[in-house]
Structure formats: C-alpha cells, structure tokens
Amino acid sequence: DTGVSQNPRHKITKRGQNVTFRCDPISEHNRLYWYRQTLGQGPEFLTYFQNEAQLEKSRLLSDRFSAERPKGSFSTLEIQRTEQGDSAMYLCASSLGVLETQYFGPGTRLLVL
Amino acid sequence: DQQVKQNSPSLSVQEGRISILNCDYTNSMFDYFLWYKKYPAEGPTFLISISSIKDKNEDGRFTVFLNKSAKHLSLHIVPSQPGDSAVYFCAARITGTASKLTFGTGTRLQVTL
Numbered sequence: 001d002t003g004v005s006q007n008p009r010h011k012i013t014k015r016g017q018n019v020t021f022r023c024d025p026i027s028e029h030n031r032l033y034w035y036r037q038t039l040g041q042g043p044e045f046l047t048y049f050q051n052e053a054q055l056e057k058s059r060l061l062s063d064r065f066s067a068e069r070p071k072g073s074f075s076t077l078e079i080q081r082t083e084q085g086d087s088a089m090y091l092c093a094s095s096l097g098v099l100e101t102q103y104f105g106p107g108t109r110l111l112v113l
Numbered sequence: 114d115q116q117v118k119q120n121s122p123s124l125s126v127q128e129g130r131i132s133i134l135n136c137d138y139t140n141s142m143f144d145y146f147l148w149y150k151k152y153p154a155e156g157p158t159f160l161i162s163i164s165s166i167k168d169k170n171e172d173g174r175f176t177v178f179l180n181k182s183a184k185h186l187s188l189h190i191v192p193s194q195p196g197d198s199a200v201y202f203c204a205a206r207i208t209g210t211a212s213k214l215t216f217g218t219g220t221r222l223q224v225t226l
Contacts, residue, residue, distance in 0.1 A: 040218065042117075048211055055210065093156075093214075098208065099212070101147070102214060103159060104159075106154070
C-alpha cells in the first residue's frame with residue numbers, strides 16, 4: 001500500500017496529557033498538510049509543509065500544537081496539555097506539488113476525557 | 114465564515130438513478146474545486162476536480178459542473194450504486210503558495226436498492 005498512512009488510528013487520553021501523531025506521506029510527495037475534522041464539519045486546515053519547512057499555520061493551531069517534518073518525509077503533530085475541545089479526527093494529506101491533488105490518510109481519532 | 118457551503122446534509126437516491134450533490138462558495142478567489150468521498154472511520158478519498166477555467170469535467174459515472182457566475186458547483190453520479198453511499202465533501206482552493214483546501218460540511222448520500 002503506497003497511500004498516506006497515519007498512526008495511531010485511535011487515541012484516548014486524559015485531559016492535560018500530551019499526545020503525538022505520526023503521518024507518512026506518499027513517497028516523493030513534497031507537500032504535507034494537516035487538517036482537523038470535528039463532528040458535523042468538514043476538515044479544517046491546520047498547517048502545511050513543503051519538504052521540511054513549515055510554511056503556514058492556521059489560527060486554529062494554538063501554542064499547544066506543534067508539528068514537525070524533520071527530514072522532509074514523515075511528519076509528527078504533537079498536542080501538549082490536551083483539552084476536551086481537542087477531541088477530533090486529525091487528518092494528514094500529501095501532494096506532489098502546489099498544483100497537484102491532495103491525498104488523505106485514514107486519520108487519527110483523538111478522544112480527550 | 115463558511116466560504117464553502119453544502120446546504121443539503123443528506124440525500125437519498127434509488128439505485129440506478131442520478132444523484133446530484135450541490136455546493137456553493139462565496140470566495141471569488143477560489144480557482145480549483147474538488148469532490149471527496151468519505152466512508153466512516155476513513156480519510157476522504159479524492160473523486161474528481163475542476164479548474165475554474167472549465168465548466169464541466171467528466172470521469173466515468175462522475176461529472177462535476179461549475180457555474181462561476183453563480184458560484185455554484187454540482188456533482189452528478191449516474192447511475193448511482195449502493196457503494197456510492199458515503200459522505201461527499203466539496204472543497205475549494207486558491208492555487209498558490211499554500212493551496213490549502215477549504216471544505217464544505219458534507220452531504221450524506223444514501224443509495225437505496
């Protein structure tokens with residue numbers, strides 16, 4: 001399977017804990033995006049990388065969120081001091097370039113108790 | 114500010130008939146539009162797209178129509194099949210540095226036997 005993969009698929013945590021999600025994009029895709037989807041809504045843009053550079057962050061991404069793509073391949077999204085409002089599906093997508101289609105992974109569903 | 118709107122939360126269509134899903138947008142800077150299909154517990158799957166320089170794009174059973182003056186697009190599925198039952202998201206982007214996607218809230222399509 002050469003699609004976008006995300007781990008873990010599900011995460012349950014207690015409020016105040018830190019969590020980290022991983023995304024492996026399609027090989028050779030230089031762009032990687034993170035989105036968040038809450039119940040009844042469409043995915044909302046969080047941030048994106050071109051290679052290892054994080055080029056834009058949404059105002060949805062508070063200081064508790066940090067994303068990295070250290071070698072321009074996989075990416076991690078960390079949420080510190082989780083809050084119940086962070087409960088959502090976190091989606092990763094990748095594309096070959098600015099004009100190309102974004103392909104999504106299966107998502108990581110986070111539940112903060 | 115919902116820049117991409119899907120006003121029908123759900124749609125039920127008989128197998129073999131045409132499904133028409135609608136989407137409206139408010140930002141005239143959007144120049145590329147996409148439709149994604151999403152099954153429960155999976156990430157969005159790309160279906161079809163259209164550039165703002167076109168008014169129609171066809172791919173097998175799927176056709177997308179774009180009316181720029183009305184800021185409206187629609188997805189036609191003919192003939193509808195039970196496997197088409199899913200949530201369909203309309204997305205738009207401004208092609209540029211980020212090319213991030215702005216999604217609608219989705220329409221749940223149910224194709225009945």
